[in-house]
Structure formats: C-alpha cells, structure tokens
Amino acid sequence: MSSERLFRPVKKAKNFLFLACLLFFISSVFGRTHYLISEQQALAQDSIERIVAKEVAKLMKLPGYTAFSGVIYIKGTARQFHYGKLSNGKKPNGNTVYEIGSITKTYTGLLLAQAVNDHKIKLDDDVRNYLDGKYPNLVLSNGKPITFRHLITHTSGLPLVMNCDEKGQTTAEQAVCFDHFKEADFFKALKTIKPIDNSGNYHYSGVGIQLVRYILEHVYQLSFQELFKKYVFSRSGEQQTFSELKYGQNSNISLGKNSDGVPVPLINGFYKYAGGMKSSTNSMLNYMRMYLESNDKVVKQAMDRLAGSMQYGRAYAWNTYDYDKKKKMLYHNGSSFGHSSWIALYPNQKVGIFIVTNVVTADSQGKLNELSNSIIDSIISGSS
Template identity: 40%
Template sequence: MTKSGNVLQKINNNYDELSERYNFTILPRSTRWNSVNRLGFSSTYLIRQGRVIEAIEVAELYTEYQPKSWQAYESLAKAFEANEDNLQALKNVKIAVRLVDNEVNKSLLLAYINQGDRVNMQLRSVKSLTLICLMLFLMVLTACNNDSKLDFDAFVEKKLTDFLIEENAQVASIAIVNDKLNYQKQFGEFPDGTKPHHDTVYEIASITKTYTGLLLAKAVVDKKVQLDEDIRVYLQDGDYQNLQHLGKPITLRHLATHRSGLPQDFAYTSADIKSGKAFELFSNYSEAKFFEDLAQYQLTSMPGETFQYSNVGANLTGYILENVYNQPLSTLVAQLITEQSGEEHTRFRLEPSEISKITRGVDRNGKIAPLLSPHSFAEGGLTSTAASIADYMQYLLSTQAEEVLLSRTLLTETSSEHGHAFFWNTYEYHSANPMFYHSGGSIGTSTWLALYPKQKLGIFIATNVSANNTQGKLNDIANAIVEKYEQVGQSK
C-alpha cells in the first residue's frame, strides 16, 4: 500500500477515536475525499480551540495524504503560526506558494501573508528579517514568471480553440502535470450553452488499456501470473488448443504488446463498419460469445512475431485478471489503482444514472454518436475526467510502487524509436527523455495521454469528436504544448 493509502487506512480504521480527538464530526462521514478534506476543517477548528499541537498533528496528516495540495500546506502553516513557530510556518507557506494552482490564488496568498491577514508572521521581530527577504523574493519571482505563464496560457488556448474550429468539435479539456504542477483548462461549449469543467466525464476508450496493463504488472508483482507463461494456464472452461501456432503458445507478454496473433475485434469487421452495422453488433456482443469465438479462432502467424493491434487481446487480459484475482475488473481498477491514485471519477459506468453523465460526441459525419463505453471492457470501457486523469498521471509519475515501475518496462521493440511496455506505446525508450503514450477513440470521443517519466511530466487531452485522424492531431497538439512548456520553464 502507498504512503497515502496508509494514511487513509489509518483514518478509516481509527475513525471513532480520531473523530472524538480531532472533532471530525463537524463534517458528515461520507466519501473518501471528504474524510481527507475533513482534516483541513478540523485543524482550523482545533486552532480556534487553542489545541495547537493537535492542530499541527491533523494538518501534518493532511499534507501527508495530499502532498500536492497547497491548501494542506496553508493549513499546516496556520497551525505552526498559532504555535508561534514562524520558521516552520514560512517553510510551509513557501511550499503552498509553489503548489498553488493558479496565479490569482498565488497572488492572494502572497498578499495576505505580506499583510498578516492569513498568517501573522510577527514580522516586526528582528529574527523575521530573513522571512521578509524571502517573501519579497517569492513575490518578485512570481511577477517574473507571470509573463511566461500568460504566454503559455495563450499558446494552449490558441492550439485548442483552433482545433475546435478546424474539427467542428464542441469542447476540449487538457491536463498537464509534473511533481509541482496540476494545470487544467477547458475550452468550447456544449449545444445547450454550458461549458465543460474539470469534472466533465469523457470516454477515455483505449487509454483504458494502460489501466489493464498496470493491473497486469500488479498481477506479476503479486505472483498471480508470469509474463511468459502459456495463457491457457489462466483460462477456465476449455483447453483452447487453437491458441498456439506450430506449437508456440500465446503468452501475456504477447497480449500486452499486441503480438498474440489475435484479431482487432471479434464482434465486427471492417466491412461491418462501412455498412454501419458495427455498433449494433458490438453493443449486443456478450462475454459468452467472446469465449465461443476465442475457441474457434485460428492463428495464422507465430505469437510474438507480428504486431497486430488487438482489442481481443486486451479483453482476454482483463478476463485472465478476473480469473487470477477472483474479482471483477471494475473492483480491481478501484482497489488496486484509483484508491491509490485518488481518482474520483475513473470507472466503468454501466447504470443509466451514470451513463447519462458521459459526454456525448459527434462522429466523422457530424452526427451525435452513441456511447461505446457501456458495452466495452478491458480494451476501452473506462470513463474519466481531466481532473481524475491528472491524478492518475501524478500517481504514475511520483509513486515508487513496484507495479507502476514494472508497467513501464520495455517488453518489445519494433525499431530504435518505437516499442511497447505493458499496453503502453513507447518512443525513444533508451533516450534521456523517453515517452510513454496511448490514444483513445470511441465513436464520438478522442483522447491522448503521454508521460515523460524522467521529466515527471504528463499531458492529457480529450475532445468530444472522432473524425479523420483526430487522435493524431491531438498527438501533434500535445507535442507542441510540451515543447512550449519546456521553453517557458514551466517545469521549474
């Protein structure tokens, strides 16, 4: 379990004792996020009660669980100030200034600190001269960065608004993260005049495969599976003698790198797409029919030799994961990934009340597109938001969890530039700045996600249109934005 997961478990397992001691009952017991945000409210309450040591303890729990939250460090600064520990207060204010999510909040925070409205630093004392100098330095640094920040904002806005016009799309969302930054912007508006926000739900389509790959890596770490084992060992209700070619069986490595020899889809063919029958066939396709087709399919190439993008292979990986863990894939995603990353909105949405929240898009002909995610699985069934994918990226870039590091291991290499990890595409893996990426496309949504682990940088773009090469265009936009990001020094 991650450090943040341990803190949440500590809060949940000792809820009654903590509630009595720290007065958590000022907020109702509800979601996991409220149970954490409750820490900030409780710290403030304890300060007002004069219980400053306990306020520091609670605020420290807050920063431990939400190390990327400027509000958490602001709470800790206020607690230290109440204890007349000005140096520790300023230390945490400095962290808050670095983490604050927009320039308005940063300016207000600095102004309030300078005026003594939010944190009374007792600046008249001689020992506070160093603090004054440091705060002035921070204010000057912020002012110097404003022009670059505005330049970057303008660049991102132009790229995305131009894209919306050119593609006749309605909305787009972007998230950029590193170890200090969580930058999110929304563009366009829906036909009813409403605008997208950080919690607008999109189908992320094949980006789901990166979650499947991470679960596969976790299964390897947990010794539930072996990458180079014959997959038939993990299948139930059949011997599947057909899942080999000339005596060479398919392995999980082959599935995770699209080299199994299995086709792109079982439910429909390219001819069905052209005739307009694909969605009807896909939406009525069942798990039972999947395994019936799997038992009948004959490989025509040697597993491991030829790249052939396969949704069948990704779904088969999902079913194997369900078998070895004896849990539904949705439960595995929740327990093994999103509870660790803090993603509130990444999940399979199958109930009508949940499906209604998913953004509808337009297809290449401009028609309102049906949703694929309710009928999809490990290959593309997840839905999420820019805010939750930002949490996902920050988790992947910051954690030292063994399965996350393993999931970025190069499994195959097609050229000096291109290769594959656990369902990730890789670019220049052996360079100083390798990229891991995946795109996603449903009938009416396109997405792009790229990670640069050595820079601790991630970018995600989503839009509610799927036309000719939309995913490729998002790739180009992302590359240009990352280049601009580096130019203006946003990673510093």
C-alpha cells in the same frame, strides 16, 4: 555584569540603528526577490496558458471540433484547460466525463503488472494454461505459445476485434451488440479465430487485451470493477472514472459525435475493458500523478519496456518512445464512437498531459498527437 554591558543606553541606540538598517536592507532585497519570483511564476503560468490557447485554437478552427478539455501536470503543479461548448451548450470543466477509448488498455496493463507482482501469473506463461478447453490456434508461426507478454504488447497477432463487427453494421447496431455481448460469445469466437499475423511482430489487438481481462478476473476471483477499485483507484484516488456508464446516469457525461456531427452512443458491454472507460480531467490528473510521483513498485513495473526497440517499444499496454533517452515518453491514444483522446507521460521530467475532445474524425487521433507534442515541446524547452 554582562547584562549591564549589553543594555547600556549608548550601545543600545547604536545597535538599534544598525539592526534597523540591516532589517530594512534585508526586507528590501528579499521583498524584491519574492516579488520577482512571484512575477516569474505568474509569467510562467501565463506562458503555459498562451501556449495551450494558441495550439488549441488551431484545432478548434477545424470542422467538427466544438469542445476540448485537457490537463497538464508539471512537477507537482497541474493546469486544466477547457474550451468551446458541449452538445448541451455548456462549457466543459474538470468534472465533465468523456470516453477515453483505448487509454482503457493502460488500466488493464497496470492490473496485469499487479498479477505478475503477486505471482498469480508469469509474464511469459502460455495463456492457454489459464483457459478452459483446448485452443490449438493460439500459437505463433514457430509453434511457440502466445503469452501474456504478447497479449499486453500487441504481438500476439490476434485481431483488433472479433465480435460485434459484422460487415455493414451501423454504429447503433454495433452498440446494441456490445450491450448484449456475453463472455461465452468471446470464448466461442476465440476457439475459431486464427492470428492475423503470427510472426510475433506488432499488430494492435483489442481481442488480446480482452483476453487478459477475463484471465485476471478468473485468477483473482474478482470482477473487473472490483479489480479497478482495489488495485488502481486505491493508488490513484480517481473518483470519476467509470467502466460502464450510460446517458442519463451522470449529468456530467459528454455526448460524443461522429465526423458528420451526429450524436453517437457510448461504448459499454464487452469492449469496456479494452476501450470503454469514461473519465474526467480531474480523474485523469490523478491517474497521471500516480505514474509520475508514485514509488509503488507495481506502478513502476507497469512502465517497464517489454517489447520493441528502444525508440519504438511497448510497456504494459503503454507505447514507449526513446525509452533510453532523457526525454522518454509513454503514451496512448483513445477513440470511441464519438470521443478522441490522448495521454502522454514524461517520467524523467515528471510531466504528463491528457487531452480529449467530443468528436471522432478520420484524423482526430493524429491531430491530438500533434497538439500534445507541440504543447509539451514548447513547455519543456521553455523551462530547460
């Protein structure tokens, strides 16, 4: 009975007409809505591209800047940008490998967070407990020992470098020294060095990060390459980040230049875990995504503020800014003999930026800092 009532010819025609009109209306509205959404997305992408192109154009007009690469991650979406030409005449791309300089230190910071999480060490342990021999010089002015917290936040007072830094040494001579540097050379110098500033205040130190590296290798009984693979790359999925690489080993490697436009050697050897990593924008995208999207407790721990004020602080090698604010930032710059780089993370907005160029000038670090701030401020304010 009910089926007959449903399919009587008159009602069928009326229902069909009604449904046809309804579907046409729905498809018109939602089709238009879909078009508007797609149009808005396209405009947003164009807007980001315009913002980046405008800001990068200012940089590329300056002397010495001939190539630039960058990647921006915004809430699950990534945009890469490549401008100019490399020293070989080719345009850079997502596979171009650049030196990332002291951004390397943030990788070491993540490994230290892993060691703390694994109870291999304690953050406030006396580092001398992990060293062979006696180091009475590794103390602060109040007699308290230098700890891992001091080393990773640059408050140990140890110098920027203490090896391969002879007065009058050329870049080429320094690079050769790096290549022939041995671990024994480091600890021989460490026994005689005195903290430059033993007050416990901030004093940027590559030596402190190198010391963390040697201790981590010892407590895990693994090389740093093995530690990177096991505890960093397994999380980030990076495939184009290298601790040591020489020209000729990779066709994608960028040739860096100094401020005079003269090609310079890559940094390898002793400094490679404090400032010698090489990476591409493809890999750095994965590195940023790990920090911004991962719920891994070690990754989150690596972003914890360990020292300094809420406005200007330090995490596990990361610098922090406005840590207690909605737009808090973690950042680090990088410089080698011939490359300048910058990375910044905005965890609350799930936004990250990495930018790099194949030249080092007196103010290239500051220029990349300003460029990053201008781009992110425009993007975040435009999306809010």
